[in-house]
Amino acid sequence: MTAEIINNEKLEKVAFILKxxxxxxxxxxxxxxxxxxxxxxxxxxxxxxxxxxxxSHHLNTMKLKGILTCSKQGTSRYYTxxxxxxxxxxxxxEKCKL
Amino acid sequence: MTAEIINNEKLEKVAFILKxxxxxxxxxxxxxxxxxxxxxxxxxxxxxxxxxxxxSHHLNTMKLKGILTCSKQGTSRYYTxxxxxxxxxxxxxEKCKL
DNA sequence: AATAAACATGAAAAATATTTCATATATAAA
DNA sequence: TTTATATATGAAATATTTTTCATGTTTATT
Numbered sequence: 001m002t003a004e005i006i007n008n009e010k011l012e013k014v015a016f017i018l019k020x021x022x023x024x025x026x027x028x029x030x031x032x033x034x035x036x037x038x039x040x041x042x043x044x045x046x047x048x049x050x051x052x053x054x055x056s057h058h059l060n061t062m063k064l065k066g067i068l069t070c071s072k073q074g075t076s077r078y079y080t081x082x083x084x085x086x087x088x089x090x091x092x093x094e095k096c097k098l
Numbered sequence: 099m100t101a102e103i104i105n106n107e108k109l110e111k112v113a114f115i116l117k118x119x120x121x122x123x124x125x126x127x128x129x130x131x132x133x134x135x136x137x138x139x140x141x142x143x144x145x146x147x148x149x150x151x152x153x154s155h156h157l158n159t160m161k162l163k164g165i166l167t168c169s170k171q172g173t174s175r176y177y178t179x180x181x182x183x184x185x186x187x188x189x190x191x192e193k194c195k196l
Numbered sequence: 197a198a199t200a201a202a203c204a205t206g207a208a209a210a211a212t213a214t215t216t217c218a219t220a221t222a223t224a225a226a
Numbered sequence: 227t228t229t230a231t232a233t234a235t236g237a238a239a240t241a242t243t244t245t246t247c248a249t250g251t252t253t254a255t256t
Contacts, residue, residue: 006129006192011122013196014188018120023244027113031104041203054245056204075202075253085194089187090112094104096183098111121214139233152215154234159213173223173232197256204251211244220235226228 020065021086025050026058030090033068033081040076118163119184123148124156128188131166131179138174 006014021027028048033039039047045055059079062068069082081087104112119125126146131137137145143153157177160166167180179185 004192005133006126006188008126010192010196011125011129014191015120015122015125017191017196018116018125018187020120022113022116022118022120024110024113025244027104027109027116028106031109035103042201051246052203053205053247057245060204072252077203085190088190089116090104092183092186092190093112093115094102094108098108098115123214140231149216150233151217151235155215158234170222175233200253200255202252202254205249207247209244209246212242214239214241216237216239218236218238221233223230223232225230 016065017067017083017086018089020062020067021090023058025054026062027090029055029058029062029079030067030081030086033079034087034090038078038080040078042076044079114163115165115181115184116187118160118165119188121156123152124160125188127153127156127160127177128165128179128184131177132185132188136176136178138176140174142177 021030025048029044032044032047036043041052041055041059044050044059045052048055059068059070063070063079067081067083067086068079070077070079072078119128123146127142130142130145134141139150139153139157142148142157143150146153157166157168161168161177165179165181165184166177168175168177170176
């Protein structure tokens with residue numbers, strides 16, 4: 001499997017990413033974006049039935065960490081998964097029998 | 099990539115796992131176990147240069163969550179990765195250019 | 197210009213996690 | 227049976243996250 005010792009710097013980065021996606025709300029958002037590619041804040045709030053402010057905070061967290069990007073269109077903001085690996089990771093977890 | 103909507107229960111579980119491995123110390127431990135298969139607490143402490151108590155706590159956390167198992171041999175306890183998927187996940191993260 | 201819609205943001209409150217320290221337990225060795 | 231080694235555990239101290247609430251900003255519409 002993983003035959004290499006990961007150096008500290010990379011370890012921190014990887015941990016940082018995993019920790020970020022390892023949260024129910026954030027994971028749910030990513031899961032939707034894995035299907036819809038691009039969604040507005042409102043669309044996310046409605047599909048997941050979550051408060052706007054809460055969603056915004058989480059989206060921002062993920063944007064800051066480079067996991068998502070967003071583009072403005074009118075008054076809406078559309079978010080997208082920027083970090084491919086994140087999709088791979090959750091694709092992997094999706095398949096596993098927990 | 100991930101074409102399916104993950105149901106809430108599974109989402110929670112996956113998030114739980116990801117959050118658990120998304121910590122520098124725990125990830126470092128798993129990384130070593132991915133190479134060494136089986137290590138005692140002492141070996142882990144020494145290789146990573148971390149306090150015994152801290153390592154024990156983290157090992158226990160991961161054991162409780164089903165990520166690791168351990169077997170007693172004399173006064174030592176040998177820990178092993180129990181959840182295959184975790185190795186896949188960090189194998190994936192290891193390769194990615196962060 | 198006033199209003200509404202979509203979203204962001206900041207601060208406080210609440211919840212959780214992490215680390216440390218002291219001590220307990222179990223096994224082995226002398 | 228005393229001592230040493232390996233590890234676990236519990237509680238307190240810290241630190242970090244998460245959520246909520248109130249409000250701010252931006253753009254579009256009337």
